Each structure stands twice: as structure tokens, then as C-alpha cells.
Amino acid sequence: MVSIATAVKTSEEIAREVVAPSADLVDQNAQWPRQAIQSLQSTGLTGLVIPQELGGMGHGLLALTRVCEVLGGECASTAICFGMHSVGASVIAANATDEQCEQFVQPIVAGKHITTLSLSEAGTGSHFYLPQTSLEADDNGFALNGQKTFVTNGSNADSYVVSTVAADPDAPMGQFSCVVVPGGANGVSWGANWDGMGMRGNSSRTMDLSNVRLPPSSLLGNKGDQIWYIFNVVCPYFLVAMSGTYLGIMNSALEDAKQHLSKRHHTHVGLTLAQVSVLQHRLGQQWGVVERTRRLVYHAAKRFDDGDPDALIALMSAKAEVADSVVSVVNEAMTMVGGIGYRDGSRLHRFMRDARASHLMSPTTDMLRIWIGRALLGQPLLAD
Numbered sequence: 062m063v064s065i066a067t068a069v070k071t072s073e074e075i076a077r078e079v080v081a082p083s084a085d086l087v088d089q090n091a092q093w094p095r096q097a098i099q100s101l102q103s104t105g106l107t108g109l110v111i112p113q114e115l116g117g118m119g120h121g122l123l124a125l126t127r128v129c130e131v132l133g134g135e136c137a138s139t140a141i142c143f144g145m146h147s148v149g150a151s152v153i154a155a156n157a158t159d160e161q162c163e164q165f166v167q168p169i170v171a172g173k174h175i176t177t178l179s180l181s182e183a184g185t186g187s188h189f190y191l192p193q194t195s196l197e198a199d200d201n202g203f204a205l206n207g208q209k210t211f212v213t214n215g216s217n218a219d220s221y222v223v224s225t226v227a228a229d230p231d232a233p234m235g236q237f238s239c240v241v242v243p244g245g246a247n248g249v250s251w252g253a254n255w256d257g258m259g260m261r262g263n264s265s266r267t268m269d270l271s272n273v274r275l276p277p278s279s280l281l282g283n284k285g286d287q288i289w290y291i292f293n294v295v296c297p298y299f300l301v302a303m304s305g306t307y308l309g310i311m312n313s314a315l316e317d318a319k320q321h322l323s324k325r326h327h328t329h330v331g332l333t334l335a336q337v338s339v340l341q342h343r344l345g346q347q348w349g350v351v352e353r354t355r356r357l358v359y360h361a362a363k364r365f366d367d368g369d370p371d372a373l374i375a376l377m378s379a380k381a382e383v384a385d386s387v388v389s390v391v392n393e394a395m396t397m398v399g400g401i402g403y404r405d406g407s408r409l410h411r412f413m414r415d416a417r418a419s420h421l422m423s424p425t426t427d428m429l430r431i432w433i434g435r436a437l438l439g440q441p442l443l444a445d
């Protein structure tokens with residue numbers, strides 16, 4: 062088995078040699094990081110979370126966190142594209158039939174197939190577990206109709222894990238069905254290119270599904286049992302993919318601040334900023350924020366990997382905390398770096414825009430904190 066340390070080392074090489082040199086162009090041109098994704102594919106990392114018995118590396122949340130952290134330290138767009146592929150791959154692999162293994166899992170493992178999650182819709186927004194896209198069954202399979210929004214890897218992936226409306230109108234919330242839609246399926250069309258404030262290379266696009274015909278083998282698991290997927294696969298993997306990405310931004314923002322303080326020299330006093338006590342204090346304080354947040358995320362990921370049934374609360378809290386921390390750390394780093402950091406084209410400029418998505422990507426920070434409170438109070442999570 063490829064160890065976590067080896068997977069992380071491989072991702073560090075790709076981050077250094079491929080991701081870092083293209084990060085500014087990916088951001089400026091809002092271009093999907095094709096070259097980085099191809100490098101991840103060629104090293105087998107796109108099969109990171111596919112079980113070993115299906116040919117993948119067989120890793121769990123800790124490995125996904127750490128690889129996203131490494132990539133996110135150079136380019137958050139690349140990290141989230143890889144992260145969303147990994148979430149989609151873990152959803153497909155969770156209960157894959159032989160046919161699904163052949164069609165999707167094996168090509169993923171072979172580095173020839175990128176997938177992603179298409180859950181969000183305009184009508185229900187951050188309530189990503191309330192799809193309104195319809196899935197009608199007939200003798201030949203299914204017909205899919207609806208529209209998905211903010212699909213990361215949109216139009217660049219080879220398949221899309223699409224959530225559809227509850228099988229039974231009276232079914233409890235979250236009891237919807239997921240299908241895998243091949244990228245080239247008839248009836249799939251794409252909205253405008255993503256032009257966001259940050260995460261500019263993630264190709265987060267609107268996906269129109271107009272009478273998309275799918276064979277019965279497209280259904281993941283059993284019809285209507287997707288609440289299991291949401292809480293056992295989608296949420297855990299999604300939460301750490303994002304948490305890892307934002308940890309990476311935090312590490313790099315702190316490093317940029319440290320480098321700047323050591324180099325910036327004031328001629329009137331003959332000192333570097335590293336000798337200014339208030340800046341030493343700020344740097345020390347932010348190191349603590351990064352360190353405690355990293356410990357929280359790693360610990361939550363490991364709890365899940367170890368099979369702790371209460372790990373989900375820790376994962377939810379970790380993502381909410383990481384969102385607060387990344388915005389604060391990048392903000393403080395910019396204060397330490399001053400005008401050079403605020404200037405167009407600085408890494409901190411990009412980090413700040415990328416970091417801001419942390420609160421709004423579902424499950425959003427507000428939603429997570431409500432869910433954590435409900436879980437602690439023994440109330441159903443999906444009460445609205």
C-alpha cells in the first residue's frame with residue numbers, strides 16, 4: 062500500500078513543479094488546472110480514496126486532508142478540483158456495482174477519469190440535501206430533468222454525481238437518489254464560465270439537464286437511500302477536502318508573512334520588521350491559530366478513519382473553525398505584509414479571495430454550527 066507519507070510527498074512534488082508555477086495564471090484567466098489534474102492522475106493520486114480492493118490507494122480522510130492541504134498551499138482552485146473529484150469518487154465507490162466499477166471506478170484508478178459532485182441547485186441553495194432535479198423511471202432506465210449550480214470541475218469532468226428529487230414526495234428530507242451522469246450525455250449543457258471573486262480556476266458552472274436518458278445502472282445504491290451517502294460519504298469527504306484546502310492557504314499565508322517580516326528593512330532605523338515586537342506578537346498569535354486548527358482537522362479526520370461513530374460532529378466543527386481561521390490568518394498576514402500584500406498579483410491577494418469561499422461552500426459555516434448544536438441536543442440535523 063502507498064503510505065500517507067508517500068502520497069503526501071508525491072503531492073508535494075506536483076505542488077512544487079506543476080501547481081505553483083501555474084497558480085497565478087489559473088487565477089488570472091479563471092482556467093481549469095488541467096495540467097495539475099493530469100499530473101495527479103499520472104501518479105495515481107486521483108485514486109487516493111478508492112478502496113484497495115477496487116484498485117485504489119485505499120486511503121481515508123486524513124490522507125485526503127493532507128493532500129488537499131499541500132495543493133491548497135499553492136493553488137486553492139487545484140486543491141478544490143482534486144477534492145471534489147475525490148468526494149465524487151468516494152461516493153461512486155462506496156456501493157459500486159460491478160458495472161459501475163468497470164465504467165467509472167477502474168478508469169478513475171487508471172488515471173483516466175475525473176468525476177465531481179453536482180448537488181447544489183438555485184431553488185434550495187445551501188440546502189444541498191434538498192434537490193429538485195427530477196428522476197423519472199421507465200422501462201429503459203431514467204429520464205433526468207433539472208438544473209445544478211456551482212458544479213466544480215463543470216464541463217471538464219468525465220462524469221457527474223447528480224442528486225435528484227426524493228423518490229417519494231412524502232419521504233423524509235435527505236431521502237433522495239444519486240445517479241452518475243457521463244460527461245458527454247445527450248441533454249447536458251453548461252452555463253457561462255465561472256468568473257468568481259476567488260477559486261477562479263475551479264470551473265464552477267451551471268449544469269442543465271434536459272431529458273437526460275440514463276440506464277438503470279446509473280443509480281448509486283438503492284433509490285431513496287441517499288441520506289446514508291450524505292452523512293457517511295458526501296459530508297465527511299467534502300468537509301475534509303475543503304478543510305485541507307483552507308489549511309494549505311493558512312500555512313502559506315503565514316509563511317509569506319514570516320518571509321516578509323524577515324526581509325523587509327526600514328532604512329530610517331536600520332531594522333527589519335522581524336525586530337518589531339508587535340509584529341512578532343501578531344506572527345506568534347497566528348501560528349497558534351494555524352497549529353490548533355490543523356490539529357483539530359487532523360484529529361477529526363483520524364476519528365472518522367478509526368470508525369468513531371461521533372466523528373461527524375468533529376468534522377463539521379473542524380470545517381466551521383477552519384473557515385473562521387483561514388479568513389483571519391490571511392487577513393492578519395496581509396496586515397503584517399502591508400501594501401505589497403494588498404497589491405494586485407500578490408499571493409495574499411489571491412489567498413484572501415480564495416479563503417472567503419470557506420464560509421459559503423456547503424455545508425456553510427452557519428449551517429454547520431446549527432447542525433452541531435442540534436446533534437448535541439439530540440435533535441434531527443435536517444429540521445429545515
Ligand SMILES: Cc1cc2nc3c(=O)[nH]c(=O)nc-3n(C[C@H](O)[C@H](O)[C@H](O)COP(=O)(O)OP(=O)(O)OC[C@H]3O[C@@H](n4cnc5c(N)ncnc54)[C@H](O)[C@@H]3O)c2cc1C
Nearest residue numbers: 178179180181186187211212213260265421422423425427
Ligand atoms: C467556489 C464554489 C464551488 C462550489 N462547488 C460546488 C460543487 O462542486 N458542487 C455543488 O453541488 N455545489 C458547489 N458549490 C455550491 C455551494 O456548496 C453552496 O451550495 C452554494 O454556494 C450556496 O449558495 P446560495 O447562494 O444559493 O446559498 P443560500 O442558500 O442562498 O444561502 C445564503 C446564506 O444564507 C445562509 N442560510 C440559508 N439558509 C439558512 C438556514 N436555514 N439556516 C442558516 N443559514 C442559512 C447560508 O449559510 C449562506 O450563508 C460551490 C460554491 C462555490 C462558491
